[in-house]
Ligand SMILES: Nc1nc2c(c(=O)[nH]1)N[C@H]1C(S)=C(S)[C@@H](COP(=O)(O)OP(=O)(O)OC[C@H]3O[C@@H](n4cnc5c(N)ncnc54)[C@H](O)[C@@H]3O)O[C@H]1N2
């Protein structure tokens with residue numbers, strides 16, 4: 001199987017790229033690596049609601065010997081602090097807030113008690129914690145210029161969040177490959193048709209469309225044809241000079257009298273890469289290429305067709 005995979009992959013060329021909006025890029029593949037422009041976070045960030053302090057001031061604080069500090073500023077998220085923390089001072093800070101200069105620890109609100117005397121506010125600190133406690137230093141999550149996403153990665157929820165956080169409103173992605181599907185089989189009915197003796201509805205074309213979509217391609221259901229060699233040949237040659245990037249056929253690749261795709265791959269103008277794979281289901285999976293296009297002859301047997309595609 002690895003050999004067959006390699007034979008096919010050796011023939012593929014990288015697809016063109018396009019630049020699209022962030023929302024449209026969800027589910028697509030990145031055409032370039034993504035690096036941070038600034039460190040993340042780009043300011044010292046508090047991880048708790050509490051008080052920004054100088055560790056030195058509270059190093060010996062305990063429930064029985066709390067340390068009292070004067071509150072000099074309120075720092076909600078999104079505000080740049082204006083006051084520096086000096087000896088005996090503290091600022092009230094929220095989770096996600098910017099830690100003021102001079103502070104080197106944030107004490108959780110639960111370890112403190114606020115008091116007011118006259119028109120001044122103070123806080124009693126009952127626990128010292130450690131130097132640097134509850135502060136995310138600049139660049140802790142990623143340095144400025146660090147590679148955070150690889151070329152070729154699928155843009156899922158996490159990747160979308162990263163792109164948004166880094167300020168990418170337009171994304172360079174690979175174009176979706178157009179994958180043409182031809183279903184062969186005289187027994188095939190359209191999905192909406194009533195059943196007839198000996199006939200079945202074409203389920204492979206829809207199963208393959210779902211697989212193509214999951215793999216990031218654009219399915220084109222180009223036709224459902226009977227086991228008629230000339231029609232199949234004409235359809236494939238037309239597709240080879242169309243804008244389809246890849247051609248898939250289902251059915252007719254085994255040794256039966258009407259297995260027209262097996263004949264096609266023996267006689268066509270392209271090169272056949274393999275016409276059997278040591279796997280089950282999917283043993284008659286066939287592949288060839290013509291100029292720069294791959295054509296896969298997948299089995300008609302639904303489970304073999306599914307596995308052959310994967
Ligand atoms: N004498 C031999 N007979 C078979 C061999 C063999 O080595 N010697 N291999 C068997 C294996 S394994 C498989 S797999 C199948 C492969 O057959 P084909 O890929 O040529 O497929 P068909 O004969 O056209 O159809 C097989 C089966 O699937 C149904 N089918 C076909 N198209 C569709 C469709 N679009 N949607 C749903 N179902 C479809 C078709 O009616 C048949 O029942 O060959 C074995 N035989």
Ligand code: MOO
Pocket residue numbers: 279280281282283284299301303304
């Ligand atoms: O090889 Mo067939 O593909 O067993 O079902």
